[in-house]
Structure formats: structure tokens, C-alpha cells
Amino acid sequence: MLVRLVRENLAPFKGAVAAVVVLQFLQTAATLFLPTLNADIIDRGVVRGDTGTILSIGAWMLAVTAAQVVCSVAATYYSARTAMRVGRNVRDALFTNVQTFSGREVGVFGAPSLITRTTNDVQQVQMSLLLTMTMMVSAPIMGVGGVLLALNQDIPLSGILLLILPVLFVIILLILRRLVPLFRRAQRQIDRVNGVLREQIMGIAVIRAFVRERTEEQRFEGANADLTGTQLRVAQYLALLFPAAMLVANTATVAVVWFGAFRIDAGQMQIGALTAFIAYIMQILMAVMMSMFMIMMLPRAAVCAERIYEVLDTRTSVRDAPGARPLVFDGGRITFRDVGFTYPGAEAPVLQGISFEALPGQTTAVIGSTGAGKSTLLNLIPRLLDPTGGSISVDGQDTAAVTLQSLRSGIGLVPQRAHLFSGTIATNLRFGKPDATEEELWQALEIAQAADFVRATEGGLDYPVEQGGTNFSGGQRQRLAIARALVVQPFIYLFDDSFSALDFATDARLRAALKQRTAHATVLVVAQRVNTITDAARIIVLDEGRIAGSGSHAELMESSPTYREIVESQLTPEEAL
Structure with a gap:
């Protein structure tokens, strides 16, 4: 997943990647060349007392160092610029895809997890890409070049490399096997912390009203402690990794100095060559450490890339059908034909067998008890959700066969919240x-x-x-x-209990003004207060997801026990007439 993510998003920046590769190559070559020049200064200048040679080679070392600095700065600049742009593009892609999600997909992932994937997960991939671009050329060239140049200085002494490199690789593999599952667990726990925090911030008034601050603190402390514990385990393994690698490096250095001293004493090696050999040993170990650090970051980035692609590869259940055509409004007549809807994983349908018409120039009201499916019914019209059974049409055109943009552009929705x-x-x-x-x-x-x-x-x-x-x-x-x-x-107005926070006087003035503005439009109103819908041309009574009555207020008072029960619970007998 990580390779796929990087390959797809680096394609527009091939020029910058090529520049980074060239600059990293030049910078690493300069780094490898410096110990050889240092050995020449010692063996040809210092030992022989040749000041001219010292100045000449010293000038070369200054020039190589300057070139190394320039290449390093330029490579880091292009790497950072490219990594940040890739992060920007991935966040854009995630946001764009999430924007298409219906309530079903958002419910599957959860809002906190979607936020974490768009921020924290992308940042992890972004930082890993930056480090990889900074080290992907340097580490292998420094490692291979260091081995070849160490062999060039003294072949017998290079046998020490055959001992230290396998030990380093074994240490890295053992620790990485522990780190990967910990990284996966940490990302899930970050989701949980974000979820608890978001829920508590959104519900702070309720928490305070019921004096549940301490309980919620304990709930957050539990999620936070789990995440902290996992991160501590990760830190412990990382803390073990670097000392172990440095122990191997220092042991190798001591061995090189010890055996190198014997070879110098025997006249088989020069002092400058030993100095260069030690430098190459450190460069080889540095290359291994760089690779180790990069490999250490990659498992976490790979986990994050998996989570990112879970979102990017998810296609919304509500989308334009192949060959969908624009909806042509002709008044805004809405027709429900045997419509049903069931949420994923639910035991029972929320709506079933819903059939009715809402006509232009009329107000159609929907009323029912809490959980009867009123808001779900309203959300089916602009296709915020798609029915799991039956069909809905607007002006004789099936909403599933028209483009979402043309359908929604003719609808004015005022949500419950x-x-x-x-x-x-x-x-x-x-x-x-x-x-x-x-x-x-x-x-x-x-x-x-x-x-x-x-x-x-x-x-x-x-x-x-x-x-x-x-x-x-x-x-x-x-x-x-x-x-x-x-x-x-719009042609269609959908009011989902949109007048509940208004006082009766404001409500009455607003509805009177609305009648004139919406005289030729189709108006569908979900309401809790009976007295606000008694003048509706048609009232749909929902009970446990089914239509329990349909008609005007007077007709329903005669024919629908469910409606009468709602009316009698809210109005006096005189008001109900």
C-alpha cells in the first residue's frame, strides 16, 4: 500500500525526484571522498613534512566540503518540497472522496477516524517520504562505497566488516518484528482518543448538567493510558535499538584500531590509511543506521497508508448511475413507491412500504413518534441515503437515474440540526x-x-x-x-423539524411568510408539534417505519388512532378541532 501511495503521488514530481537523486549522489560521493583526501594529507604531507602537499590537498578538501554542503541543502529543500506537496495531494484526495460519502460510509469509519486518517496518518506518510528521499540514495551508496573504499585501504582488516554487519541486521530484524504490530495498535488507539475527545467536546453541556465530569475524565484517561502504554513500548524498543547499534559500532572501531596498530607496526599499513579505514567503518555503520531509521519509520507509514487507502478505495453507495441524465424539474412532484430502508447491520428496517405523493403548491407534513423514520424519509429525497427497496421519483423521473448535482440543486434542505x-x-x-x-x-x-x-x-x-x-x-x-x-x-423545500426552537409567535409569522414564497413549490415538513401542521394539505403519520395514516387534519382525526393519540397528547379537545 505504501509503495502504491508513493508511486501514484510522486508521478507529477518526477523532475524534483530526479534532482534529489542526483544531488544526494553528489553529496554522498563527496562524503566518501573526504577520508581518502584526509589519508593523503597524513601520509604524503604530515608524515613527510610537505607543506605544499598539505595546502594543496587541504584546498581540495575545502572545495569538496563546500560542494557537499550545497548539494545537501539543495537535496533537503527539494525533498521537503516534494514530500509536502505529496501530503497536500493525499489530503485533497481524502477530503474529496469523503465529501462523496453518504451517512452509511461515514458511519462505517466514524468521524474521528476519518479526521485522524486525513491528518495524523498523512503526516506519518509525508515524514516517511521526506526521510526516504533524503536517505534513499545516501544510505546504499555510502554503505557499498564505504565497503569498497575500506577494501581499497586494507583488505585483511576489512574482515571485521564480515562480523559486524550480520550482527547489526539481526538486531534490526528482531526489533522490527516487535514494532510493526505496535504501530498498528497505536493508530487504532489514536482513533479511540480522538473519538472520546470529540464526543466529550460535543456533549460538554450534557456532561456538566449531569455532573459526569469525573466519569468522563476517567473514560478519557483510560483511552489515553492505553495509547501512552503502546507508545512507551515503542519508545523502549527504539531506546534499545540505538545503543545496541552503537555498541556494535564502537566494538568494531576498537577492533580496527587494535588490529590496525599491529599492521602499522609491521609496516603493512600506513597511519593515514588506518584513519581513513576507521572513517569508512563509521560511514558504513552510519549507512546502516540511516537504513535502520528509515526501515523503522516505514512500518508505521505502511500501516497509515493502509488506512488511507481504506478510505480512498471506498466508493460511496450514493453515486450517479451509469448514463445518469440531468433532472428536468416541472414543479417538483415527489412520488414514493413502496420505499423501504434498512441501515447496515440493523435487525429491522427503519422504513417499509412507504408510498405517497407530495404535490407542488401544497405542504405535506410528516409526523410520528421518535424513531419512526421521519428524518430518514426526508434524507432519501436528495439521496443523502439511497432506499434499500422501492423507488422515489421527482416529476416522474427516478432519482436513482438522474445526476446528483441536478437533483440536489433543485432542493432546499433545512436539517434538524x-x-x-x-x-x-x-x-x-x-x-x-x-x-x-x-x-x-x-x-x-x-x-x-x-x-x-x-x-x-x-x-x-x-x-x-x-x-x-x-x-x-x-x-x-x-x-x-x-x-x-x-x-x-428551489423547486422542493425539505424542513426537518426546522421550527422546533422558535416561539409560537415567530413560528406563526414565519409560516405565513413562507406560504407566499413557496406557493408554487413542493414543501415537505417533518414536525413534532401538531399545531404547526394542522393546516397542511396532507399529513403522513409514521408509526414504526410504516404509514399509519394519510390525509388532512380533520380526516386523520376521524380515521387514524395513532394521529389522534399524538394530537390528544399535545392539544386540548378545543384546540384539536
């Missing part, structure tokens, strides 16, 4: 119609009974909106969400 985006009031109102004029915005605000409080804010339409609209009350958020739908002037 009025969500506003960070920005200004104007940017939120223009969310569905970016070119809307200020006149259109104020007209929508007037209908939604929001104009007065918007005028009272400092800046009016330019007043800032915090993330989620937390600087507005629940009723204000609902009215702004209604105004946002009105700005689009």
Missing part, C-alpha cells in the same frame, strides 16, 4: 447560491424572521459566524438555516 459554517452571515446565506445579491439575502432573512436580529448585529451581513454558529442561539441558527434554503429558491 441547523449547522452554520465559519465565515460571515452573508457567506452562509450564499452557500447554495454564491452569486446571490444582497437584496435577495435580505428578502430571505425577512421571510425567515431573521432580518431584525441580523440588522442589530455589528456589521449586519458581514457579522462573523463562528464554527457551527455557536455565537447564535438555537432559534437564530434555525432561522438563518431557513433563510439559506430560501435564497436558493
